[in-house]
Amino acid sequence: MSKSYLLFFFLLSVSTFAQTDSTLKSTELQAITVSSSRFSAKDIQTPMSITVIDQARLQVGQSKISIFESLGAVSGVFAMNSENFAQDLRISIRGFGARAAFGIRGLKIIMDGIPESIPDGTTKVGNLDVGTMERMEVIKGPASGLYGNASGGVISMFSETPTQHFAEIQANFGSYGLQRYQFKTGQEVGKFSYFFSASRLQSIGYRKHSGLERNFLNGKFVYKFSDKNKLTFLANYIDSPRAEDAGALTQAEIDTDRQQARSQNVTFDASETFKQQRIALIYDHAFNDKHQINARIFYLNRDFANKQAFQASGQIAFQRDFAGGGFNYQFSTKRYRLKTGLDLDNQQDNRQRYDNINKERGTKRLDQVETFNSTGVFLLQEFLWNDKLRFSLNTRFDDVRLEINDLFLSDGNQSATQSFQRFSPMVGISYSPTANQSIFTNFSTNFETPSLNELSNNPNGTGGFNPNLNPQKSKNFEIGYKGILGKKFRADLSVFYIEVEDEIVPYQLPNQVGRNFFRNAGLSERKGIELGLTYKIRAGLTSYFNYTFSDFKYQSYQTTAGKFDGNTLPGIPKHNIYGEIRFFPSNGLFAIAQIRSISNIYADDANTTFNSGYTTVNVRVGYKKKTSIFNVEPFIGINNLFNEIYNANVQINATGNRYFEPAAGSFIFGGLTIGLGK
Numbered sequence: 001m002s003k004s005y006l007l008f009f010f011l012l013s014v015s016t017f018a019q020t021d022s023t024l025k026s027t028e029l030q031a032i033t034v035s036s037s038r039f040s041a042k043d044i045q046t047p048m049s050i051t052v053i054d055q056a057r058l059q060v061g062q063s064k065i066s067i068f069e070s071l072g073a074v075s076g077v078f079a080m081n082s083e084n085f086a087q088d089l090r091i092s093i094r095g096f097g098a099r100a101a102f103g104i105r106g107l108k109i110i111m112d113g114i115p116e117s118i119p120d121g122t123t124k125v126g127n128l129d130v131g132t133m134e135r136m137e138v139i140k141g142p143a144s145g146l147y148g149n150a151s152g153g154v155i156s157m158f159s160e161t162p163t164q165h166f167a168e169i170q171a172n173f174g175s176y177g178l179q180r181y182q183f184k185t186g187q188e189v190g191k192f193s194y195f196f197s198a199s200r201l202q203s204i205g206y207r208k209h210s211g212l213e214r215n216f217l218n219g220k221f222v223y224k225f226s227d228k229n230k231l232t233f234l235a236n237y238i239d240s241p242r243a244e245d246a247g248a249l250t251q252a253e254i255d256t257d258r259q260q261a262r263s264q265n266v267t268f269d270a271s272e273t274f275k276q277q278r279i280a281l282i283y284d285h286a287f288n289d290k291h292q293i294n295a296r297i298f299y300l301n302r303d304f305a306n307k308q309a310f311q312a313s314g315q316i317a318f319q320r321d322f323a324g325g326g327f328n329y330q331f332s333t334k335r336y337r338l339k340t341g342l343d344l345d346n347q348q349d350n351r352q353r354y355d356n357i358n359k360e361r362g363t364k365r366l367d368q369v370e371t372f373n374s375t376g377v378f379l380l381q382e383f384l385w386n387d388k389l390r391f392s393l394n395t396r397f398d399d400v401r402l403e404i405n406d407l408f409l410s411d412g413n414q415s416a417t418q419s420f421q422r423f424s425p426m427v428g429i430s431y432s433p434t435a436n437q438s439i440f441t442n443f444s445t446n447f448e449t450p451s452l453n454e455l456s457n458n459p460n461g462t463g464g465f466n467p468n469l470n471p472q473k474s475k476n477f478e479i480g481y482k483g484i485l486g487k488k489f490r491a492d493l494s495v496f497y498i499e500v501e502d503e504i505v506p507y508q509l510p511n512q513v514g515r516n517f518f519r520n521a522g523l524s525e526r527k528g529i530e531l532g533l534t535y536k537i538r539a540g541l542t543s544y545f546n547y548t549f550s551d552f553k554y555q556s557y558q559t560t561a562g563k564f565d566g567n568t569l570p571g572i573p574k575h576n577i578y579g580e581i582r583f584f585p586s587n588g589l590f591a592i593a594q595i596r597s598i599s600n601i602y603a604d605d606a607n608t609t610f611n612s613g614y615t616t617v618n619v620r621v622g623y624k625k626k627t628s629i630f631n632v633e634p635f636i637g638i639n640n641l642f643n644e645i646y647n648a649n650v651q652i653n654a655t656g657n658r659y660f661e662p663a664a665g666s667f668i669f670g671g672l673t674i675g676l677g678k
Contacts, residue, residue, distance in 0.1 A: 049480055049492070064172065067155075075140075098569065101652075102124075112158055114280045137158075144398070144424035144445055148398040166675060174668060199216045208246060211242065247658070294326075300320070304320065319349070339381075521557035531547045577596070586626070595615065634673075
């Protein structure tokens with residue numbers, strides 16, 4: 001047994017005998033009301049796999065660099081690339097999103113009911129400030145019947161909503177120049193409440209040329225006209241003047257110097273910069289217990305520039321306008337609920353590509369306006385046959401239209417249009433022998449159009465769309481159990497089978513290392529098991545265990561490089577284990593220990609190269625002092641306590657054997673929070 005496991009179980013045995021008179025304020029051992037399924041319901045009773053992470057596990061004792069720290073607690077979810085801020089966190093749920101070369105693909109990401117995912121299915125969670133989050137809900141498995149295109153899973157987050165006045169300042173410091181500062185305040189006064197946060201994050205990074213500087217402003221303002229209707233205004237602004245990309249290395253380069261950057265990434269100054277602002281209005285009105293409506297509108301603007309590690313067309317710039325809205329109506333009786341509505345999203349990117357000449361912008365090579373319009377109409381129904389048996393029947397129709405208007409005509413007019421239409425059914429049954437237990441099953445579907453970036457990355461070197469890239473379609477079958485047994489134990493178990501047609505997979509060309517192109521695989525299947533256990537050892541002391549088994553294989557897939565039938569899909573470990581012990585009283589000393597163990601990960605479709613498995617241990621210790629007036633919370637933490645040597649990211653199907661991005665060794669951080677109220 002490794003020293004990582006020995007420490008973890010030692011901490012468990014010591015903690016078991018710890019004495020405390022405090023109480024655990026976490027909500028894991030209660031049925032929790034969730035809304036990400038578009039019907040508000042107890043998580044135990046929904047006929048799908050949903051995991052909820054509360055504010056304590058999102059924020060207390062965390063560095064709050066990204067949501068990577070919290071996602072390990074969710075079975076079925078795998079995240080990589082936590083240390084390359086230019087490429088952003090890569091998250092996959094049951095394999096959806098694993099192919100992403102940067103950011104998130106194939107998942108629906110939502111913040112306060114407003115989509116963070118743009119209509120083509122791309123998301124960058126570097127836009128999100130973890131220090132403002134109150135709750136995270138994760139739906140595991142295809143959910144196009146709820147949210148349409150690119151909904152292989154759903155991560156829905158909610159910002160803090162204060163009920164009394166509070167003000168709080170935080171300062172975190174850590175290895176490799178980590179500095180994070182935040183100010184938060186909010187209160188509820190009569191019918192009006194507000195929440196405001198300002199934060200700054202910066203780091204020089206573990207590797208050379210991997211620094212980051214990012215600033216956030218977030219505001220949430222709610223006015224309650226009455227108990228039955230309210231108006232919410234959301235606003236945020238992000239300024240990221242620089243995020244450097246150290247690039248992937250060969251194993252030989254890693255063995256020589258793990259902290260080096262790829263030389264071309266330094267030569268061409270591979271990095272990104274962006275500014276983004278978003279506003280949204282949400283109106284909720286309940287006419288009575290039977291009839292409710294919700295309406296929302298939003299607008300986002302993003303100004304982005306990126307330098308890549310090659311010369312020809314090696315600089316990208318785009319100006320994005322993303323606007324949309326929606327309306328839904330809900331009818332409820334004791335035995336039946338119906339929700340119907342409309343989602344409208346419009347994305348327009350004015351994209352340019354230039355040569356990268358000694359880090360400077362050279363000759364323009366592409367100039368086009370890319371438009372992605374999505375219209376979705378849905379009908380959701382829930383039948384409660386009796387107090388124990390629920391039946392859900394959902395369907396959604398999506399009309400997706402893409403257009404490129406070529407403004408760079410010296411190489412010909414590459415303007416193009418495409419359209420896709422798709423019905424997405426979703427059926428679920430939940431049987432609850434008791435109020436805190438259920439057995440459930442569901443059938444759901446998912447479709448995923450290529451993103452604008454994937455379509456416009458044309459391997460023939462011209463503008464327009466890649467004519468050979470088609471949407472990905474999947475079917476999901478799942479059966480599971482959820483149960484809270486007594487006051488100490490909770491178990492969540494899911495078994496699933498997913499069939500994926502035309503799986504979209506990335507590849508690279510020898511003359512453009514680091515730039516990804518995409519193609520369709522014929523057919524693949526995914527079989528998996530997800531297990532989550534929570535055990536309250538005693539008051540204030542809780543343990544968690546997650547295990548995910550992923551058997552994902554190509555069934556028919558052939559390219560000029562070979563035939564890959566029967567091969568394992570790259571980018572996903574077969575075994576993923578997470579454990580946590582949390583000694584978390586309401587006041588006084590707290591301590592957290594986490595262990596994460598990942599098996600080997602294939603890096604290519606041929607299964608000839610793999611990333612070795614690894615096990616890491618994280619610990620945090622802090623002290624919470626709360627009075628009726630103020631609270632103080634100093635803490636210190638160490639990620640990768642035993643300095644495990646592993647890679648933070650794997651570039652799938654990379655050329656030149658540049659598959660790996662090394663992770664930092666032991667990472668020490670700490671901070672202090674001082675607050676008034678709350």
